[in-house]
Amino acid sequence: MLEIKNLHARSEDREILRGINLSVGAGEVHAIMGPNGSGKSTLAHVLAGREDYEVTEGEILYEGKDLLGMEIEERAAEGVFLAYQYPVEISGVSNKYFLKAALNAIRKYHGHPLVSRAEFVELLKENIKLLGMDKNMMDRSVNEGFSGGEKKRNEILQMAMLQPKLAILDETDSGLDIDALKVVADGVNSLRSPERAIIVVTHYQRLLDYIVPDYVHVLAEGKIVRSGDKSLALELEDKGYAFLQTDSEPATAN
Amino acid sequence: MPSENALLEEFAQREYQHGFVTDIEADAIAPGLSEDVVRLISGKKNEPEWLLQWRLKAYRHWLTMEEPKWHNVKYPAIDYQESIYYSAPKQQVKLNSLDEVNPRLLETYEKLGIPLEEQKALAGVAVDAVFDSVSITTTYREALEKHGVIFGPFSEAVHRYPELVKKYLGSVIPYSDNFFAALNSAVFSDGSFCYIPKGVRCPLELSTYFRINAQNTGQFERTLIIAEEGSYVSYLEGCTAPKRDENQLHAAVVELVAMEDAQIKYSTVQNWYPGDANGKGGIYNFVTKRGACRGDNSKISWTQVETGSAITWKYPSVILQGDNSVGEFYSVAVTANHQQADTGSKMIHIGKNTKSTIISKGISAGVGQNNYRGQVKVMKGATNARNFSQCDSLLIGDRCGAHTFPYIEVRNSTAKVEHEASTSKVGEDQIYYLRQRGLPTEDAVNMIVNGFCKEVYDVLPMEFAVEARKLLSVSLEGSVG
16 A cells, blocks of 8 residues: 655755655554654654655655655545644634544545535544543534543544544554553554554554554664564563664565 | 816826726716815715714814824825715716626635625626615615614715714714814715614614615715614624725724613624735725713624725724623734734723623734734723733734734723733644645635634624635635745
């Protein structure tokens, strides 16, 4: 589903991604780990299309299409979803209103009929239940006054509502206590499907106990230095990222 | 005094410069302002002597006044002798079809969902006989008359209800109040007169659309609304369609009087021609609006959505005379491209237990400059006064400006006055987030802006609220990216 070839990207003054190669297939869960500043979040945002980052080299094929040539909203409509590490607040716009507008924007893009009120309410009810959220939160402004955990849950709720093909979770576990983590992980797991690919960006191995990955890649200094299966994550937890220095060699994933 | 022929020629030439087809009537007067012009205007309307005298007193007073300079908006000096102060309605330029109208204007009408016939009327296209606006107006007036509600042109009220007009004209805004009020008082063209009798809750929302010749009232509109004891009226002024006018200065005066237990709700949507993308042309909207809560327990609410005009300069205010009276001001003011606004409200607390609320939302884009200027004054005898003011500014892009000038004067120690202000930028982050959920940039900005304005939209009459959202998105087109 996703082919990243020799991706180089910079922000303002420095190069952050220095030749990323990664392949992600439908139905797979890939974890991206690495020390601070390695470029994990940058990779997530470059996939989403954030304009602060300039891609200087390389290409990204999403379902065979040139992802880098697509606008942010186009990528979203084609099924790319980013669960933000720091979701923004949007005052005066209710969660309900925003979700419906997003859903319809995507439907409109595909020439599908817009979602009816009844359909939307049903869909929302189901997913709120799935994530153990309070339905009153839907009338509040997007992320306004939400705790860290509630914000992360809201991201997964949106994912459940928009049903993306490629979901990228950017440090979804940061700031979550164990219980919140479990709820979020359950939500993500329920969205696993043979048609869907999930990339989980995380610092810590802990999340991966709940969202068990098929592949783990370690990003360091803008490159993937090591790839493996879920046991790699356990190894990292045990030894830390430093052990990779001795053992490093730019590798292509898969 | 030049011959009639010479005058007509001069007028014809002036119109030609703008490329329109002219339709000349014998009713033209030369540009310029003098006592003769004031007499002429009054004469054309067959006004009673007392009104002519009032105009003349205003004119003479105006001559002694100096144009105020404390505002935070810039504009080239106005030559008061250059305007034409009287223009017979028939003089309005008539185009032959919509094809002759600026396509951008038509595009805007389409976006605002204005029906074709209305588009013609607004653009100055000769309207088909089939579209009978007069019959619509008649039905409306009949419904009102059943309840004893008077609603019609000011010029008509002068003849039909002179006692009422005489009693209240200038009672809230005397001609000496300010430079533009004096000018208006001298040369006002026409406007609305509205009277709600005791205990009557006006059954319909009064809309200026239903007033005869709504679009021809000209630059110096004069409106007077009187709500007797226990009455209620909701009045809607303006329309969302952009209107062009040859005359640049629009100095209207609106006076509201609310007696005991009465309520007046006055809503405005203003979208006058804002000037082109380079800041040329555009209307100066210099308005004096004030409501007097004369009776106990009375309430006056001003709600405005100002998206047009090159310069908007107005402070709809409320004088809280009656005990327990309430004043409210809800505003959204947009300055995009080169527009400027200096707007806000004054709440003067005089009676006991009076309450006022000011919610002002300013949106700046392009190189627009938005100023909030508010005054909350609590007089010595105003025991237990309460005020809450919130002025929020939203900046779109990095070349616009938002400025706040709050004035708070409290002379009674039992008063509670709260002022909150916030300035925010439409965050790149917010737009990114919304785009990542599938919303194109324009939609994202509109969503954020409408969310910002929600508090004001919530108090707008429903039809205006729907129009206001559309209007804001049209006004902000091209402001991002």
